[in-house]
Amino acid sequence: MMCTQVQQHQEANDDTISEISEIVSQVPLPPEKSNMAKQLDSLGYLNIAEQDSTIMVSLMYTRADNFTGKVLYTELQEAYLHPDAMRCLLKAQKLLKERRPDLTFAVFDAARPMRVQQVMWDAVKGTSKQNYVSNPAHGGGMHNYGVAVDITLATLEGDTLPMGTKIDHLGREANISNEATLVKQGKMTQEALENRLLLREVMKEAGFKTLPSEWWHFNLVSRNEARQRYKVIK
Numbered sequence: 001m002m003c004t005q006v007q008q009h010q011e012a013n014d015d016t017i018s019e020i021s022e023i024v025s026q027v028p029l030p031p032e033k034s035n036m037a038k039q040l041d042s043l044g045y046l047n048i049a050e051q052d053s054t055i056m057v058s059l060m061y062t063r064a065d066n067f068t069g070k071v072l073y074t075e076l077q078e079a080y081l082h083p084d085a086m087r088c089l090l091k092a093q094k095l096l097k098e099r100r101p102d103l104t105f106a107v108f109d110a111a112r113p114m115r116v117q118q119v120m121w122d123a124v125k126g127t128s129k130q131n132y133v134s135n136p137a138h139g140g141g142m143h144n145y146g147v148a149v150d151i152t153l154a155t156l157e158g159d160t161l162p163m164g165t166k167i168d169h170l171g172r173e174a175n176i177s178n179e180a181t182l183v184k185q186g187k188m189t190q191e192a193l194e195n196r197l198l199l200r201e202v203m204k205e206a207g208f209k210t211l212p213s214e215w216w217h218f219n220l221v222s223r224n225e226a227r228q229r230y231k232v233i234k
């Protein structure tokens with residue numbers, strides 16, 4: 001915005017060019033958006049960081065320390081959601097702030113174009129991990145519609161809270177249906193359980209649905225509803 005104003009000013013009055021260059025050099029330029037981010041912008045999806053800068057974004061598939069052990073997002077660095085899901089996420093953040101002003105959300109994955117889903121599928125196909133990835137040939141998953149988010153709680157300093165497992169942990173400890181047993185067996189702390197409950201409480205109150213096998217994953221709608229109401233992001 002500021003750059004546009006400066007440019008208009010420059011066209012209007014050549015005498016002040018040297019002064020203007022100085023001003024421009026002080027304005028930090030935003031990093032160039034990837035083509036995938038520009039595509040999502042053009043399709044009407046919303047960038048979480050642009051909607052609420054207090055929500056932290058750290059996409060796990062831009063790094064190799066995810067369950068596939070490979071960098072899957074070579075281009076997309078931004079977390080996008082369909083406007084319907086974004087509305088609910090902003091509501092959830094408001095509910096969280098009311099309950100715990102010392103906490104915020106950290107988003108680890110959001111909208112995932114189908115061509116990236118294909119890369120992910122190819123990375124796990126034929127391995128023990130393939131059950132954890134939606135097959136693009138079968139229509140993909142809710143991330144491909146921009147109506148799912150992988151999310152956890154963090155301090156304002158950016159430290160994620162203990163949740164019993166890492167995000168993307170493959171195994172029973174990630175399941176939300178037998179947490180009391182996990183605590184009893186010493187596989188999860190009471191503190192981690194309470195953190196999970198708070199995350200679920202604000203996300204559900206804002207309109208999201210849980211996924212039994214992954215404490216960090218929330219869908220806006222069911223698979224059937226998504227297929228009827230939303231388009232897959234190609």
Ligand SMILES: [Zn+2]
Nearest residue numbers: 148149150217
């Ligand atoms: Zn997910």
